[in-house]
Amino acid sequence: MLRIANVTMHFGGIAALQNVSLDVMPGGIYSIIGPNGAGKTTLFNCISGIYRARSGSITFKGKELIGTKAHKISQMGIARAFQNIELFKGMTVLDNLMSARGFLHHYGLLAATLYLGRCAREERKCRDRVEEVIELLDLQKCRKTPVGALSYGVQKRVELGRALTMEPEMVLIDEPVSGMNLEETEDMARYILDVNEERNITVLLIEHDMGLVMDLSDRVTVLNFGVKIAEGSPDEIARNPEVISAYLGRQQS
Amino acid sequence: MGGKFKTSYKGDMALFQTLWVKVWLGILAAAIVVCPQFLSTYQISILNEMAIAIIGALGLNLLIGYTGQISLGHGAFLAIGAYTTALAAGELNLPFIVTLPLSGFMAALLGMVVGVPALRLKGLYLALGTLAFGFIVDYILFHWDLTQGDMGMAVNPVQIGSWSVQTEKEFFYFIACFAALATLCAKNIARSKIGRNFIAIRDRDIAAEAMGISLAKYKIMAFGLSSFYAGIAGALVAHYQKWIVPGSFDLSLSIAYIAMIILGGLGTVLGSILGAILITGIPHGIIYATDVAKESYPALSGLIVDFKLGIFGLIVVLALLFEPQGLAGIYRRAKVYWKTWPFKY
Structure with missing residues (x-):
């Protein structure tokens, strides 16, 4: 469905993404993890057209996204929920x-x-x-509240x-659950599952909360310093020695 | 919640939500129809100025308040509207029903041209760009043969069919219709997808783009729309004053309009109306106060005339200090207060 092939992106001398490739199949929940600065959000920005990748290709249902305007990309069916709330x-x-x-x-100005x-x-x-979405996410109470007056968790x-x-x-x-407490995290996990299963929307997820990622994901990719170091099912990732040393950390014994 | 329960989305999205709103609007409309009978010509002329200002302020608020694009060229668009109708009526002998929309579309067209740099410029840089546009328009009006520069030019009276709008009272009804129509349209635009897209661009342009909103299209649309309003207001000014000079459409007019929407409340239709009434009313209020003071303190009245502009500025600054959300903010708070009166929750 979404195919990212050899995408490279530089900021000045820093390579934010280097030859990153991944393939997202329709239907599942696909997670991208990695330490801070690994290039996860940069990859999202490349997909949604906010950044323009220097080389490589990103195709969605066979159509090239690099060079396509951001608003056109979202109209093709790729929506985005931002990390820092951008409501x-x-x-x-x-x-x-x-x-x-x-x-x-489809109505105009007149x-x-x-x-x-x-x-x-x-x-x-x-x-x-x-209203369907409001019901799905339990937002009925704050329908008419200005967004600025809501708590962080609800804004997310x-x-x-x-x-x-x-x-x-x-x-x-x-990062849907960054800065959230346990309860809010569990709620959000349920919403994401609902979105995926009830509405049949493919989810591409960036998250640091390993519990959430391991429980929800069908497939996980690990980025480190702009390079993809592993891809596989959550179990495979959890056992991958390279991932453990780069991100998950070794157990002290 | 005031006992308002709706059973359909249609009811929840209606423009006039309750019977009371309709009743009050009816009373307001009746007052507008009746009041000229009791007012002097001078007082009606103030109302006429206000009604025209409302149209211009609604347009500017769509651009600055809703879309967040600062423009210091609003006066120039009024000038374009005024001179378009003057030239089209004077030189080409077109009837008013043609020249009025022509003024609007002419201003809208130039507004969209000015909007193109807005795709690159933001904030103060955009303000500077639109300021430059104002100077260009000013220069052309001063130096073009047809507009007769400083001399100014005469504008034909409004003639629709066999009805010619002559007296202040006739003008009042005439302009009030336009102001009401302009308000209704602005309100509708604001609550449709177009208004939402404008606000989205103002609040977070990157997120707006990610939500499928074309920044280019809607920024240019905002400029066009705002200029269209300005063009109509300008054309009405021209026909109302019957004589136009470039000097009355300079930078100070643009700033007066900005003061209106800031004082009234950015991003609200009601704010544009209240602001236009206030800013147009203040100078007349000062004159009135001077007249009253002349009786008992002749020396003071001379001073007030000298400080007229200063007093005006002071009122604006104080209002901004104490009520940054503008008059619409005061109204909103008063409404909430009275909703639960006499209880404090």
Whole structure:
């Protein structure tokens, strides 16, 4: 579904990504792990078109993404939930979720000024779809609350929700549980599983919480200093000596 | 929650949510229709100025308040609207119903051209870019033969069919219709996907792009829309004043509009209206105060005339210090307070 082949990305003299290749099959949860600065978020930025990889190719359902504009990539069905919350602070939760569906509407400026016919119809349909996501993520209580007034954990959930309302085929989730307590982490894990299983959305996940990654993932890739050092099932990764020395750490005996 | 329970999304998304809102709006509309009968010509002229300012401020708020693109060229777009209708009516003898939209579209077109650099420039740099555009327009109006520079030019009176808008009172009803229509359209745009896209671009442009929003398209649309409003406001000013000079559309007009939307409340339709009323009203208020003071303190009144601009500035600065969210913020707080009155939760 998503094929990344030999992607290289430099910032000045630093190689953030070096010949990274991976292949994401439809349907599963695919995790990318690695120490800080390993290039995980850079890889996401390359996929979603915020950065332009220097070489290599990224294809989604056979279409090349490198060089495609960011908003076109998201319209192709790759949604993104950001690591540092990038919500639209001036809007309510509802408007934030609805804002991500703009490209699914087909009315123009003139219809919008009158708010009649097609515009009103599509807005109502949009609201209907957004309510499904609100229900999925238990956001009913804070529908009309401005995002800035919500707690960090809920904002993270809205961030995920905003990606889902785009009706994507694949969602890139960047550290969904960083800074969360155990309970919130468990909730988020359940939401991610729901997203994957109920809505049939392929999940590409970056996360440092090993418990979460090992429990949820179907497949894991490990990056270190911009280089892919391992790929495999969670069990294989947990046993891989190179991964252990680079990231998981050796047990003191 | 005030006992508002909705059973459909349609009800929840309606523009006028409760019966009370409709009743109050009805009362407001009735007041607008009736009030000119009780006001002097001078007082109606103030209302006319306010109504025109509301249209311009709504447009600027869509650009600065909603989309977050700073523009110091709003006055120039009003000038484009004013001179377009003046030239089209004067030189080409086009009727008003043609020249008014023409003014709007002319301004919108140039606005979209100005919007192109906005794809690269942000914040203060964009302000500087739009400032330069204002100077260019000013220069052209001063030096082009047709516009007669400093002399100014006469504008034909408004003529729709056989009805010609002449007196202040007629103008009031005429402009009030436009202001109401402009408000309705702005409100609709703000609550549709276009308004959401504007706010998304203002709040987080990178995330907006990742949500499938084309920055280029919507930034240029915001410029076009805002300029269209300015063009219409400019055309109405021209027909209202019947004589236009480039000097009345200079930088100070742009800044007055920015003051309106900041004082009224950025990113709200209500804020544009309140701000326009306040900023247009303050100078008249000062004049009124001077007149009153003249009776008992003749020396003081002379001073007030000298300090008129200073007092104006002081009011603006104080308002910003004590109410950074603008008048719309005060309104919002008052509403919440009265919702639960007399209880404090």
